[in-house]
Amino acid sequence: MPFIDARFSTPVNETQKESIKKKLGEAITLIGKSEAYLMVQVEGDCNLYFKGNKDADSAYFEVKLLGKASKSQYTDLTTALCKLATSELGISGDRVYVKFEECEFWGYDSFMF
Numbered sequence: 001m002p003f004i005d006a007r008f009s010t011p012v013n014e015t016q017k018e019s020i021k022k023k024l025g026e027a028i029t030l031i032g033k034s035e036a037y038l039m040v041q042v043e044g045d046c047n048l049y050f051k052g053n054k055d056a057d058s059a060y061f062e063v064k065l066l067g068k069a070s071k072s073q074y075t076d077l078t079t080a081l082c083k084l085a086t087s088e089l090g091i092s093g094d095r096v097y098v099k100f101e102e103c104e105f106w107g108y109d110s111f112m113f
Contacts, residue, residue, distance in 0.1 A: 001066035012044030027080040031069040066106040
């Protein structure tokens with residue numbers, strides 16, 4: 001039951017959104033999850049200030065999941081997300097933050113996992 005919120009300071013067109021969504025579906029497997037239950041939000045033109053400025057484009061990913069993953073899995077996913085930001089939108093990895101949140105409870109279709 002993962003959810004990835006992907007926010008970018010740069011504009012993101014529909015073709016890019018579709019490509020990002022596809023790559024997020026592939027990347028989520030790095031933490032042992034599948035795209036089958038993945039929900040994604042892709043948002044461009046966000047006011048992301050990094051190091052006190054907006055001198056360069058930035059990205060923020062928030063990954064929420066039911067259960068846990070290992071630190072090495074999180075490292076692999078962080079690497080993939082930084083590469084995605086660079087390849088899709090030209091955002092340097094040193095302007096990317098990734099936050100992980102492990103959830104004990106997750107509801108879906110009127111029941112709890």
